[in-house]
Each structure stands twice: as structure tokens, then as C-alpha cells.
Amino acid sequence: MRRTERGAFTPEERKAALWALLVAGVIAFAALMIQQWTQPSLGPWGADQAAVSMPGVLEAQPVASGL
Known part of the structure; x- marks a missing residue:
């Protein structure tokens, strides 16, 4: 049967x-x-630099707020 619309x-x-x-897939x-x-x-933080720690980062503490 053929559709009329x-x-x-x-x-x-x-x-x-x-x-x-298909092409997009x-x-x-x-x-x-x-x-x-x-x-x-x-x-610059690639594999060669990954093991190098930055000075002061491990000891970093949050700044105490004066409130």
C-alpha cells in the first residue's frame, strides 16, 4: 500500500x-x-619533570584567617 502523504x-x-x-561514528x-x-x-610537567618536587609545596600550610 502506498502512502498518500x-x-x-x-x-x-x-x-x-x-x-x-556513519562517518561521524x-x-x-x-x-x-x-x-x-x-x-x-x-x-613542561611531563614524564621527566613528574618526579621533581617543587620546593615548599610539601610543607605548604593554609593561611590562617584573622577572623
Whole structure:
């Protein structure tokens, strides 16, 4: 039975939307896989600097309020 009323989207538009979702899913999956293989950049505080403690940080105490 053929519908007499038209849908909101043409078959070509539905096909394009499906392809767009598929491509977006593949890109997201690839980004997740790449993220698993790479480490985040820590800049100057990277792996070489991670073990170095900053002077005065371990002994730091909160400032007492005068209230």
C-alpha cells in the first residue's frame, strides 16, 4: 500500500543523513582508539619533570584567617 502523504524528508536526504551518522561514528571510534595509544601532553610537567618536587609545596600550610 502506498502512502498518500509525503514524509518530511526525501529518500536521498535520509540516505545522506545515514551516511553522515556513519562517518561521524567512524571518526569518533578512530579518535577513541588513537587516544588510547597516545599519552596526554603535560607540557613542561611531563614524564621527566613528574618526579621533581617543587620546593615548599610539601610543607605548604593554609593561611590562617584573622577572623
